[in-house]
Amino acid sequence: MTNAPQQNHISVQQQDFDLAAEYQALTANNQSDGAVVHFVGLVRDNNLGRQVQALELEHYPAMTSKALSELVDEARQRWDLGRVRLIHRVGKLGLGEQIVFVGVTSKHRGSAFAACEFLMDQLKTRAPFWKKEHTQQGEHWIEARESDRVKAGDW
Amino acid sequence: MTNAPQQNHISVQQQDFDLAAEYQALTANNQSDGAVVHFVGLVRDNNLGRQVQALELEHYPAMTSKALSELVDEARQRWDLGRVRLIHRVGKLGLGEQIVFVGVTSKHRGSAFAACEFLMDQLKTRAPFWKKEHTQQGEHWIEARESDRVKAGDW
Amino acid sequence: MIKVLFFAQLREVLGCANLELEANVRNIAELRAQLAQKGQSWQEFLASDKALVAVNQTLVNEDCALNSGDEVAFFPPVTGG
């Protein structure tokens, strides 16, 4: 894979990302991987019964890239992966906007599914991002979910 | 969701598909689903040590759409899903070409991941498609894998 | 009449894509037995541990009853995806 693009791509950014370009980056000149799994997280209109108007994402810049790199390294220790791309947006995001992308390629689908879900589950509990929700009733910080903690611990 | 595109899309086709268009169809006018999971299967260059040049996909046309619809119905009984799109190509496919797409949206990522992997695992053992591999040493039908049978049974 | 279809390597080894039979078999087990009389490769490759079977486009077991007008398909374990 000497001429392949870098095997890991990790980015924390305000600007939006283009799924088609991410897919291209995962698959171009990569005929050894038969499986591609993508996750995209989007701002949805309803959270625990609250009508959401927008989200604001804060992070700890010095730590986020490092934390995400560690998660990708852990995933590579557990599964035989090809390329991994992970993008997390920060700043203010409107309804329906893209928040996070995780894309993984592998020779086999089992590894690609597992690694993609592992990365999302770990990111939810170990990467320093915080969401503030804007609703008609005002703004508030989203509470961490016990179910996310349990999921991350199950790996 | 009265103006939303149909919630299920199932297609067995010779022509290629466009991932960006599939993503668009899963997410357009869909602000209630925060999670999108995609799987794409591609023709890889090496299978069990054999150098693959192309694949040929045969199917049982009267049965394929029916079998895939049943799998999607089963997935919807197990998980709370938004939209599901499933495309399987047939005919001759060259190296790196797209074979199969499964896209699932849901309010929560756990359901989207599980349903997408469930659909792939079940499709691998219950939908009437067969692959013939073209290699430098000639052509042969791919053997079903015990590991796929086990995976499908684990759900 | 019962319509019988064969797919993939089964079609190739039998040299037959489809055939029609009088509906004088009551179930899949009897149909396999009847087809096995057509020759060595039919006996070998239609064995219940080698060939899956669908009736009217749904996977079934050996005891599935057959009726005139049914479409029966024999095929190897599937390998799509």
Next chain:
Amino acid sequence: MIKVLFFAQLREVLGCANLELEANVRNIAELRAQLAQKGQSWQEFLASDKALVAVNQTLVNEDCALNSGDEVAFFPPVTGG
């Protein structure tokens, strides 16, 4: 000196994004205790069951040793993704 950062609702309830301290605490537990003296909300919201802590950008436990030059961050359980 130790640099201390606060994020998200912790930054808001404390009204403080960052501060610097003399490095006269040996570990995280001692740092929490020292910061708790700054007032009621500091005592309440910096409790070890409410605020996670990272030293030099890595999550750590209460017994993590501190040295001059370290960057310590307190923050609520994360909610990205």
